[in-house]
Amino acid sequence: MKKIQYLISGIALFSSVSCMNTESPSTEVAVDPYDVTTLTIRGNGDDNVAVDNGNNGAVSEDDMNAEAGTLTAGEWNDLNNWKFWQSLMQKKNFSEYQEEWQFFPSQRYSVRVTDAMGQPVMDCAVELVGNNKSKLWKAKTNNSGIAELWAQPFSIDKNLNNEIIISYKGKKHQLKSPQTIIEGINNFELKETTTMPDNRADVMFVVDATGSMEDEIAYLKKELEDVVAQVKTEQPALSLQIGSVFYRDEGDKYVTRSSALSADTDATINFINNQSADGGGDYPEAVDAALDEAISQQGWSASARTRIVFLMLDAPPHHDAKSIESIQKSIAKAAEKGVKLIPIASSGIDKKTELLMRFFSLTTNGSYVFMTDHSGVGNGHVEPTVGEYRVEYLNELLARIITESTQPATQLVE
Numbered sequence: 001m002k003k004i005q006y007l008i009s010g011i012a013l014f015s016s017v018s019c020m021n022t023e024s025p026s027t028e029v030a031v032d033p034y035d036v037t038t039l040t041i042r043g044n045g046d047d048n049v050a051v052d053n054g055n056n057g058a059v060s061e062d063d064m065n066a067e068a069g070t071l072t073a074g075e076w077n078d079l080n081n082w083k084f085w086q087s088l089m090q091k092k093n094f095s096e097y098q099e100e101w102q103f104f105p106s107q108r109y110s111v112r113v114t115d116a117m118g119q120p121v122m123d124c125a126v127e128l129v130g131n132n133k134s135k136l137w138k139a140k141t142n143n144s145g146i147a148e149l150w151a152q153p154f155s156i157d158k159n160l161n162n163e164i165i166i167s168y169k170g171k172k173h174q175l176k177s178p179q180t181i182i183e184g185i186n187n188f189e190l191k192e193t194t195t196m197p198d199n200r201a202d203v204m205f206v207v208d209a210t211g212s213m214e215d216e217i218a219y220l221k222k223e224l225e226d227v228v229a230q231v232k233t234e235q236p237a238l239s240l241q242i243g244s245v246f247y248r249d250e251g252d253k254y255v256t257r258s259s260a261l262s263a264d265t266d267a268t269i270n271f272i273n274n275q276s277a278d279g280g281g282d283y284p285e286a287v288d289a290a291l292d293e294a295i296s297q298q299g300w301s302a303s304a305r306t307r308i309v310f311l312m313l314d315a316p317p318h319h320d321a322k323s324i325e326s327i328q329k330s331i332a333k334a335a336e337k338g339v340k341l342i343p344i345a346s347s348g349i350d351k352k353t354e355l356l357m358r359f360f361s362l363t364t365n366g367s368y369v370f371m372t373d374h375s376g377v378g379n380g381h382v383e384p385t386v387g388e389y390r391v392e393y394l395n396e397l398l399a400r401i402i403t404e405s406t407q408p409a410t411q412l413v414e
Helices: 079-088 092-101 211-234 265-273 287-296 321-337 351-363 394-406
Strands: 006-008 011-013 018-021 024-030 040-042 072-076 108-114 125-130 135-140 146-150 162-168 171-176 186-189 200-208 239-247 256-262 306-313 339-345 368-371 388-390
Touching: 072 388, 072 394, 092 351, 108 125, 108 162, 125 146, 135 146, 135 321, 146 351, 162 186, 171 186, 200 211, 200 265, 200 287, 200 394, 211 239, 211 265, 211 306, 211 394, 239 265, 239 287, 256 265, 256 287, 287 306, 287 321, 306 394, 321 339, 321 351, 339 351, 339 394, 351 368, 368 394
Parallel strands: 108 186, 200 239, 200 306, 306 339, 339 368
Antiparallel strands: 006 011, 018 024, 040 388, 072 368, 108 146, 125 135, 125 162, 162 171, 239 256
């Protein structure tokens, strides 16, 4: 393995790591140097400069001998840190990204659906309707019984007089004059008998396969194989369907190439192992085509504990009207189907792309995952504009997300 030097808030890290005290950034706390899960870091949102770890993105001998448990990453949930997100949107640069991408996720309605025993109702269809009966947003409840609804997230104009429709087993329930998240969560109790959705998880791995992703893909093959093995070991009764989409750009050998969602996980793993990175050239890639393939062209389960798209990329989509409109349609369709988008930001992601990825996760009830430099793989990664986060091995992080998403739970929203 490579010896890499990192600089985090003035602390030089070599083979050992230190835990930051957020009250006093210069304070170091000794931790197990081989346990990356003990490393906690506060994001540095103003730093747009990636750290150079010296290999310039080339596939080294280490990359060729890739093993699971190498890539490192962090996770941030803007839904659970709403005040932080609102504060961020007050900053000029970040506010302007909303206009640039035509994403305005500000008027948020959270709905928690429970049964008569106070237990969360999972996979329940919920809809935000305008005063003129216009359908504003559709979603499904997650493992906490919570659905996230948005009033015109693709427009700066907002509809203030809305209502929420909760549909369960053919019955519709109306929640008039709901409150926005600033006022609190909208709680709704179903009186009828409820049942758990099928013990099933649908997971799609969508991967940027252009040339700059060569190093990450070399490791990703082993990481994803291990993720599937971990989930099956943790939950042997879970019916796991996985699929994958690899994408490049217009003019390349292909735009999208996919393996359909299937319970034959070996087939998908074999598909992933046969993929390689090539093409690209310009910075933007065909993210819009990849999302359409993953969301609209797959056989997502009608009943499931969770549905997830992990989107691993190091470049933004094209910024033309057609691409943006396609992306908006895919995001809305994902929310309606109960598919959460969880971007995995790799080396090369800039601040503008970071914010777009967080728009994706916000509007689909997901979270934002970002690679870190602690593995020494790939080019340096821009520090995300987030609060304190924990560094984890990517394979363990993804397995945790899948496992947690299938278990009934409670969720705290700030």
